[in-house]
Amino acid sequence: MIFSFKKFFYATACSTLLAGSAFADAVTVVSWGGSYGKAQDAALFTDASRDSGIAINRESGASMSKVMLQVESGAVIWDLVVTGSGGAANAAKNGALEKIDFNVVDVSNFLDNTYTDYCIGSDVFATVGAWNTEKYGEPGTPGAPNSWADFWDVEKYPGTRSLRLNNVDGVLEPAVMAMGIPPEEVYDFLSSEGGIDKAIDKIRELKPHISVYWKSGAMQAQLMKDEEVDFITGWNGRFDNAKKDGAKVGYTFNQALRDYDCFAIPKGAPNKDLAMKFLGEVSKAKYQANLPFHITYGPTNKEAYEITTAPKELIEALPSHPKNFSKMLAVSLDWYANNREVALEKYMEFLSE
Amino acid sequence: MNEKLLKSAERKEQLLLTALTIPALISVTLIIVIPVGWLFSLSFLGKSGDFSLENYQKMIVYKSYFRVFKTTFNVSFLTTIFCILLGYPLAYFLSQVPKKLVGIFMITVLLPFWTSLLVRTYAWLVLLQKKGMINNFAIDMGIWETPIKLAHNLNGTLVGMIHIMLPFMVLPLYAAMQRIDRQTMQAASNLGASPIQAFWQIFVPLSLPGVAAGSLIVFILCLGFYVTPAVLGGGKVIMVSMQITAILEDQFNWGAASALGVVLLVTTFIFLLLASRFLKLDSIMFGKH
Numbered sequence: 001m002i003f004s005f006k007k008f009f010y011a012t013a014c015s016t017l018l019a020g021s022a023f024a025d026a027v028t029v030v031s032w033g034g035s036y037g038k039a040q041d042a043a044l045f046t047d048a049s050r051d052s053g054i055a056i057n058r059e060s061g062a063s064m065s066k067v068m069l070q071v072e073s074g075a076v077i078w079d080l081v082v083t084g085s086g087g088a089a090n091a092a093k094n095g096a097l098e099k100i101d102f103n104v105v106d107v108s109n110f111l112d113n114t115y116t117d118y119c120i121g122s123d124v125f126a127t128v129g130a131w132n133t134e135k136y137g138e139p140g141t142p143g144a145p146n147s148w149a150d151f152w153d154v155e156k157y158p159g160t161r162s163l164r165l166n167n168v169d170g171v172l173e174p175a176v177m178a179m180g181i182p183p184e185e186v187y188d189f190l191s192s193e194g195g196i197d198k199a200i201d202k203i204r205e206l207k208p209h210i211s212v213y214w215k216s217g218a219m220q221a222q223l224m225k226d227e228e229v230d231f232i233t234g235w236n237g238r239f240d241n242a243k244k245d246g247a248k249v250g251y252t253f254n255q256a257l258r259d260y261d262c263f264a265i266p267k268g269a270p271n272k273d274l275a276m277k278f279l280g281e282v283s284k285a286k287y288q289a290n291l292p293f294h295i296t297y298g299p300t301n302k303e304a305y306e307i308t309t310a311p312k313e314l315i316e317a318l319p320s321h322p323k324n325f326s327k328m329l330a331v332s333l334d335w336y337a338n339n340r341e342v343a344l345e346k347y348m349e350f351l352s353e
Numbered sequence: 354m355n356e357k358l359l360k361s362a363e364r365k366e367q368l369l370l371t372a373l374t375i376p377a378l379i380s381v382t383l384i385i386v387i388p389v390g391w392l393f394s395l396s397f398l399g400k401s402g403d404f405s406l407e408n409y410q411k412m413i414v415y416k417s418y419f420r421v422f423k424t425t426f427n428v429s430f431l432t433t434i435f436c437i438l439l440g441y442p443l444a445y446f447l448s449q450v451p452k453k454l455v456g457i458f459m460i461t462v463l464l465p466f467w468t469s470l471l472v473r474t475y476a477w478l479v480l481l482q483k484k485g486m487i488n489n490f491a492i493d494m495g496i497w498e499t500p501i502k503l504a505h506n507l508n509g510t511l512v513g514m515i516h517i518m519l520p521f522m523v524l525p526l527y528a529a530m531q532r533i534d535r536q537t538m539q540a541a542s543n544l545g546a547s548p549i550q551a552f553w554q555i556f557v558p559l560s561l562p563g564v565a566a567g568s569l570i571v572f573i574l575c576l577g578f579y580v581t582p583a584v585l586g587g588g589k590v591i592m593v594s595m596q597i598t599a600i601l602e603d604q605f606n607w608g609a610a611s612a613l614g615v616v617l618l619v620t621t622f623i624f625l626l627l628a629s630r631f632l633k634l635d636s637i638m639f640g641k642h
Contacts, residue, residue, distance in 0.1 A: 065605040094605075160483075165588040166599035211483075212505040213588025228483045228505070344603065345415055352417035352424075352591050 026055040027275045030062040031082040034218030035241035039294035040082070040122070047290070048281040054274055064091040067266045071096040076268045079275035082122065086169055086336045088264050092118035093337070098265040098272055105280040111320065113330070114300040119262035120283055121300035123291060126258050126319035126328060127170040130224065130239045130251035131231045135159060139250040148178040148255050151231055152202070154209050159230030161206055162223055165213035165351065168344040169336070170257050173329060174233060175202040177255050183329040190335060196343050200350050213351070224249040236319055237295040258319060258328040260300060292318055389618070396611035408612035418596070418613070422620070425592045428507070428582065429575035432514045433568050436522040439515065440567065441560075444526035448533075466520040474584045477513045478504055481585070505587025513581040521574060522567035529563025530556075565632045569625075576621055593617045 029045060031037040037060055049056045059078070064087035070076045083091070091097050097118040107115050114121030129151045136157050137144035150157060151174060164171050176186045176199050189195050211229055214220050220234035221242035236256070239249045263282070265275050281287075285303035292298075292310040298320025299305065305315065316323055399405030412418040447458055465473060480486050481504035488500040503509055533556060541551035579594040586592075593613055600610045 063602060065602050068605050166595075167603055211502065211587065215583075215588070226482060226484055341604070345411075345417075348596075348599065349415050349417040351588065352420040 025271070025274065026057050027079045027271050027278045028057045028059060028077060029080045029278070030059045030078050032062055032217065033060045034216070034221065035238060035295060036217055039237070039241075039291065039297075042294045043290040044122075044282045044287045048278065048284075048287050052278065052281040054278045054281065056278065064088065064096070064264075067091055067264070068094060068096045071267045074268070076266050076270060078266050079269040079271045080279060081264050081266060082261060083119065083264055084169065085116075085119070085121075085260050085262055085331070085333060086340070088116065088119035088262055089333050089337060090340075091264065092116070096267050098267055098269065098276075100265075100279075101276050104276045105283055107283070109285065109301050109303045110283075111300050111302055114260045115262065119264040120279055121260040121262045122282075123288075123295075123297035124258065124260050124300060124318070124320040125297045126236045126253060126256040126324075127174075127233060127331075128236045128239070128251040128253065128256040129174065129231060130220075130234055130236075130249050131157070132159070132224070132227060132229075132248055133250040134248045135230050139252050144250070144252075145231070146252050146254050148174040149180065151233075152178040152206055154206070157231060159209070160211035160228075161209045162212050162214050162220075162229040162232040163203065163206075163210055164233060165215050166348065168340065168347040170233065170259070170331070171203070171347060172196065172199040172343060173257055173331075174255075175199040177329075178202060183255060186329055187332045187335045190339065190343075196339070196346055200346055203350060204353075207353075221245075221247070237297045240296040240317070253319065253324040254327050256319070256324075256328045257331050258325070259331040261297075392611050392614055392618075395607050396615045398608045400606075400608070405608075408608045409616075411609060412612065412616065421591050421593055421596045422616070424590060425576055425617075428510060428514065428578075428590060428592060429572050431511055432518055432575050433522075433572045435511065435515045436518050436571050437564060437568060440519055440522035440526055441564070443519075444523050444530055444563070445556075447523070447527050448530035462520050462523050465516065470517055471580055473517060474513050474581045477509070477516070478584055481509050481512065504585050505589065507586070507590055509585040509587070510582045510590045513585045514575060514578060517581060518571045518575065521570045525566040525570065526560065526563040529566070530560050533559045562632075565628075569628060569632075573621060573625070576617065 031040050037058075041058065045056060045058065048054075062078075062082045064081075064083050067076075067078065067081055067083075068091055070078065088097065099117055100115075100120060105120055107120065110121065111124065114124065129145065129148060131145055133139070133144075136159075145151065145157060151161070154161075172190060173186050176189050176195075177183060179198070179202055181189050190199060212223065214223060214232065214234065217235050217238045220232060221238045223229050223232060224239065224242050225245060225247040227248075236251060236253070239247075239251050243249050263279050265272060265279065269275055283301060285299070285301045285307055288299035288301045288304035289308035289310070291304075292308065292314045296314070296317050296319075298318035299308075300320075308315065315321060318324070319328065396408055397404055397406070399407045443462070447455055447462075450458060478485070482488070483500045483502070483504075485504070487503060491497050492500065503512075537555050537559070538551050541555045542548070546554065577594055578592060579598070582590045582592045583595055597610045597613050600606050600613070
């Protein structure tokens with residue numbers, strides 16, 4: 001039995017060609033798992049693909065570090081990737097993203113600060129404090145939590161807490177506000193001498209009550225569904241969807257952290273031009289207008305608010321609604337650009353204690 | 354003349370034998386030497402891409418790295434101890450039951466061994482969590498009133514890891530126990546030893562190579578564990594592999610992650626070296642006598 005390299009080579013080459021041709025014109029779109037990806041499929045991707053005639057491959061598990069790995073190793077397989085605004089800023093700084101062609105992607109109707117030269121906002125979301133409503137009451141009712149100080153108040157709201165694991169995004173701001181510092185001064189405080197340490201000291205106070213740390217949006221929802229924790233930080237849309245699934249969960253936009261998710265194209269994406277076209281398509285108001293039906297994240301395209309058929313209650317429940325907008329603290333990309341590394345190292349240190 | 358021929362034949366054979374090891378050498382180089390060497394070289398690259406010790410310096414400056422190693426060794430050690438305590442009686446039982454029945458009992462050891470690690474870990478989460486099956490059952494039966502914290506901590510992690518590691522302890526133990534000559538026990542009784550004396554003075558010492566082999570396998574596999582502590586530890590039990598992932602996923606810092614890998618590799622080697630000084634590793638691992 002002699003193993004034939006020739007045969008092997010031809011077989012491999014043929015199968016690669018076949019696989020290549022099958023997907024040659026399909027844009028690989030990568031999002032996150034759980035209710036977020038499903039909402040994007042239902043509102044954005046399926047319809048935009050049908051209307052534009054651009055075929056897509058949907059994948060899950062988007063992450064900017066995987067994008068950077070692909071770019072660094074010269075083996076880019078993703079075309080359009082969902083990311084947080086901070087992750088996109090960091091990847092762009094490292095030269096891992098393609099510049100957006102604004103002739104193809106129309107952002108003239110976009111909300112302020114929901115796009116950059118390297119990523120186009122897909123939705124506005126909020127990092128909120130969410131709680132078990134059976135234990136602490138429905139949001140807005142007397143006695144229900146209404147601030148980060150309440151999150152830290154284990155006497156008034158006894159029970160278990162959950163914070164983020166291995167990632168410092170949106171972790172320190174709540175602690176600072178819980179210290180009584182007004183939202184508009186949070187980043188000044190964190191930038192001041194010892195600010196990060198003070199915020200972590202505040203989190204340390206809560207440590208005995210933290211029963212588990214969450215790693216993803218899907219896990220936030222699961223922890224509330226399973227009633228594993230009573231009070232948790234997380235992304236508002238995940239909790240609304242958990243509630244739809246029967247979880248007893250509610251949250252407040254008061255002092256929440258306002259941020260946006262966006263689409264980015266990895267440098268050297270195999271179908272870069274087509275991905276840009278598809279990005280232009282999904283950014284249109286007619287698709288974004290459907291997003292609130294599937295997850296309570298606000299469209300970034302202002303026109304979407306005018307043409308959406310979503311009922312008033314749904315629109316008012318979005319983080320981008322003016323009623324909620326003003327209650328929140330906008331996440332500062334600048335602060336993260338300058339301080340993220342140190343803050344993360346210190347937070348990791350706290351986690352290992 | 355004959356002698357010359359013989360010699361050249363011998364040389365030919367030697368060359369051929371050496372040549373036969375080449376594929377193995379190549380694959381070892383490709384699969385082990387190059388990647389590990391690459392790991393080492395990456396760990397000495399700083400943020401700027403030049404040679405630097407910053408990745409190792411960071412491990413000294415920030416206590417989190419030391420703590421993570423402490424946790425890793427602590428968890429691995431505890432898992433090994435509990436595996437011995439649970440695995441020894443089980444292996445003893447297996448070595449004593451009639452040969453025909455061993456297969457049936459062995460299945461109970463091997464069945465979980467063949468099930469996906471991820472599935473078993475999540476199964477434990479379903480059992481152990483706050484509103485999980487154990488807590489619900491105990492509260493319904495009135496055994497305890499408020500849910501007990503069984504998962505998302507060190508205990509939950511240990512339960513999961515012991516369950517997963519147990520076969521790795523039982524199999525070498527069983528192999529060692531099977532090799533023990535039954536007649537030595539009979540001889541001991543004949544010389545007046547009670548069954549308990551015979552067990553402790555004859556059986557246990559003869560089974561120790563199995564204990565050592567099982568412990569080494571379990572301990573070293575535990576050092577690299579990721580899924581089980583990540584799921585059942587609730588973010589409170591941070592082991593080295595989890596720290597490596599965190600650094601890669603979140604900071605995209607290959608240098609720092611490689612440095613952690615190097616330190617784990619080196620400490621494991623040192624541990625093996627120490628073990629080989631006190632135990633006869635050859636006889637344990639390869640069954641030589």
